[in-house]
Amino acid sequence: ISAARDAGQQKLMVVSIVGFGGLGKTTLAKQVYDKIGQQFDCKAFVSVSQRPDIARLLSTIQSKLNIQESSQAHEVQDIIDGIRYYLGNKRYLIVVDDLWKREAWDIISCAFPENANGSRVIVTTRVEDVACWACSNHQYIHRMKPLNSEDSKRLFFKRVIRSKDGCPSQYEEVxxxxxxxxxxxxxxxxxxxxxxxxxxxxxxxxxxxIRNSLGTPFGTNPSLEGMRQILNLSYKNLPLHLRTCLLYLAKYPEDSSIDRDDVVRQWIAEGFVRSSPGQDLEDVGKSYFNELINRGLIQPEQNNYGVVMGCRVHDMMLDLILSRCKEDNFISVAYSCEEYMLIAGQHGYNYNKVHRLSVQSMDSESDCTILMEGGVIPARLAHVRSVSLFGKHPRELPLLLPLFKYLRVLHITFYLLDQADLTAIRHLVQLRYLLFVSHCFKVELPSRICGLVHLETLEIVAYHAVSFPSDIVSLACLSHLRLPRGGLPNGIPKIKSLRTLEMFHPPDMDIKALAELTNLRKLSLFFDLEATMGTASNLNALGSSIGKLQNLRYLEFTVPTVKFDDDGLLGSLSAFPCSIEILKLETWRFSRIPTWINADLCHLHLLELLVSETCTDEVGVVGELPSLIHLHLQVELKMKGTVVFGASGGSFPALESLILTCGGDVASQLGFQAGVMPKLQMLDVRFERCDSGIDTPPVGMEHLLSLQHIRVEINVELEDRKIYPRDTAEHVLREAAQAHPNKPAFNFYFFS
Structure with a gap:
């Protein structure tokens, strides 16, 4: 890729990475993606898997490219046309990971136009024939090889004893x-x-x-059986509670991104998580999740700030846990209801009770009526505790659900669906966890669910709900509630057990009563601007209510498409809950940095803040936050004076990434004092509504001793694009980066 760039090659180039499973193809592709991704106008990283749902895969590409999805574009060709149109004049980078078949590539590749803008596509595969087919010109195939002995040793000891160097002499031979x-x-x-x-x-x-438990060496020919033996050894050494939690991940389709909080709540609903007195079940569950990562059994997934929020399961590990699930009758996985019945007939499943069922009907709509014999669930399914449905929506769902009388966990993820009927959940009296995910336009819920007395998690991720159960407030065990747009029953604040509340703020919601949710840990409110403006008086109690939530760890307010003026709603608070860890207010505009953002918020590690203006003294107070790792500060108006970080105290001792958005060409008005931000690795500065040009870089960037990456973005009005001195600005800022002792990577972007 570098050679093609240096040679000025502008044609679309496809590079294939091919090799045995476990050689690190995905890791290499991800490193290249992260390293060069900033050079492209847009980028996306998607996984294909052995049983791809092409429509869903293309929709994922749409989403990662931030293409507005059309509610009408459900057909593969429509989605392809939309992607091609969007990419038509752009320089793009796409990674297609884990490709298995030519046929899948023939469809996916239709979405990537040949536009002579220097675009690049990277494909990873285990299949040599597929690698050649994808890049057509065999010149661009990278064949992965095993690590040599020195690199193997370095990787091994970096993980075992956190050192890349020496090996303790007593362990050298073994x-x-x-x-x-x-x-x-x-x-x-x-x-x-x-x-x-x-x-x-x-x-x-x-x-x-451990040495004796391993089989014969791989030599120069890695084998699937040898790799399975190593993974199996690691599995056998797990404590029993971690084995159970790992096996549970078999329910997810291959290459799924698995949300940590979701799976922990399912473990709890299934009874897998045990806590001692004084311990919080969710915190214990998260420790299980982290332990599986530490043992290398699942692969961490990070958000934009580098925080682990989920995981993936390597397909070789997935093969192992699927076989274990089959041996132990832990989870039954089928790729359609029809396939499940076929397998059951072949293997005598009639005599084995199914404990957990995962149906992954990616390719076609599954006929679930065959699971019912004369309207009755057969004996082998009568006591199923968990049902997971992925893929196409079965029309028979309302008929099927009431038959699972002992169901504890119901997890549904449907794609490309207009409307879903979930009214039958009212019959599931043992239900503890319900997650429904679909980008469907409407979800129909039952009018009453008071019989679900054990329900702990109710998450409906969709565009709109026809109605909500009027008696939802009577669910005494409900801890996590996430609801889409739609009418909301009165009395939500009466659910004292709530720990998570995510919803669109209804105009008639009693904001003052939010203060009664004293167990709340996470609050996300999405405000409809028209409704909010029409009931502004109802928001007057917002600050006092938030101030009383002393267990709050996560707060997010979102006002789509616009910025909402705080007008003293939160800014007038004298103090904020000291438990807060994540605070996202990037569309909630304050006139100045609120005084309650100070060193008392000792747990705050992520802050997104929008202010009209600020000064050195105010950012100095933010710099006193002892645990702040990620800061995104937007200053909307053009600065009147200088803002020097660290000049008035506040060294930002833990900060690792800073995104600073400023109004105007104010680079020369920014500065960094010696000793400030000792751990900062990423500096991202964005200049909005620029007009006059930048001829001086921020002062003191050399004082940022850990800096590894500088990103600069300049935005101008469309009419100023041709006259703005872009080249001068880029030259000045690039020279400043090159003068830094760390020689950080530098990326420059110019938009109008």
Missing amino acids: SAEILKKCGGLPLAIITIASLLACEQARIMQEWES
């Missing part, structure tokens, strides 16, 4: 034998190293036991 059996496969090395790193007493016998 570690060499273990690494030989790993055959240079990064996945094998990391899995075994993670297993050893988790052992509390690192005695020689443990290392020797």
Whole structure:
């Protein structure tokens, strides 16, 4: 890719990365994607898998490119046309990960126009034939090879003892034998190293036991069976509670991005999480999740700030846990209801009770009536505790759901759906967890659900609900509530057990009563501007209500498409809940930085804030936040004086990334004092509504001792695009980056 760029090649180029599973193809593609992605107008990273739902995959590309989805574009060709139109004049980077078949590529590639703008597509695959087919010109195939002995050793000890260097002499011989059996496969090395790193007493016998448990060395020919043996060894060394939690991930389709909080709540609903007195069940569940990551059994997924919020399961690990689930009758996975019945007939499932059922009907609509025998669930399904439905919407859902009388967990993810009928959930009296995800226009819920006395989680992720159950406030166990647009019954603040509340703010909601939700940890309100403006008086109590939520960890207010003036609603608070960890107010405009943002918020690690103007003293107070890692500060008006970070105290001791959005060409008015932001790695400065040009960089960037990456964005009015001195601005800022002792990566963007 670098050679093609240096040679000035502007034609669309497809590069294939091919190799055995576990060699690190996805890791390499992700590193390249992260390293060069800023050079492109737009980018997307998508996984295909062995059983791809092409329409869903293309919709994912749409979403990652921030293309506005049409409610009418449900057909594959319509989605392709929309992507091609959007990419037509852009320089784009797309990674198509885990491609298995030519046929899938033939469809997906139709979405990528040949526009001679220097666009690049990276494909990863295990199949040599697919790699050649995708890039057509065989010149651009990168064949992955196993790590050599030195790199293997470095990776191994970096994980085991957190050191890339020496190996303790007593482990030298046994570690060499273990690494030989790993055959240079990064996945094998990391899995075994993670297993050893988790052992509390690192005695020689443990290392020797693991060495002896491994089979013959891979040599130069890695085998699926050898890799499975290594993964199986790591699985067998898990405590029983972690085995159960890992097996539960078999319910998700291959290459799924699995949300941490969602799966932890399902573990709790299933009874997998145990806590001691004084411990919080969700915190314990998250510790289970982190332990699976630390052991290298699941792969962490990070958000835009680098915070782990989910995971993926490597397809080789998924193969192992699927086989384990089958052996232990833990989860039954089928790719349609028809396939499940076929498998059941072949293997005598009639005599095995199904505990958990996952139907992943990606390719076509599944006929679920065959699960019912004369309107009755067969004996093998009568006691099912968990049902997960992924893919196409079965029309028979309202008939099917009432038959699962012992259901605890219901997880539904449908794609390309206009309307869904969930009225039948009122019959599921044992239900503890319900998650429905679809971009459908309407969801129909039952008028009453007071019988669901055990329900802990109710999340409906859709555009609009026809109506909400009027008696939802009577659910005494409800902890997590997420609702789409639609009428909301009065009395939500009466649900004292609520820990999470995410919803569109209805005009008639009693904001003052929010103060009664004293157990609330997460609050996300999405405001409809017209409704909000029409009931502004109802928001007067917002500040006092928020101030009383002393367990609040996460607060987000969103006003779509516009910025909403605070007018003292929150800004007038004398103090804010000290428990707050994440505060997202990027569309909620304050006149100045609120005085309650100070060192008392000792747990705050992510802050998104919009102010009309600010000054050195105010940012100095923000700099006193002891745990702040990520800051996005938007200053809307053009600065009247200088803003020097660290000049009035406040060193931002923990800050790792800073996004600073300023009104006007004010680079010369920004500065960084010596000693400020000692851990800052990413500096992202965005200049809005520029007109006069930038001829001086921010002062003192050399004082940012850990800086690794500088990103600059300049936005001008369309009529000023041709006259704005873009080249001068880029030259000045690039020179400043090159003069920094760390030689940080530099990316420059110019928009109108």
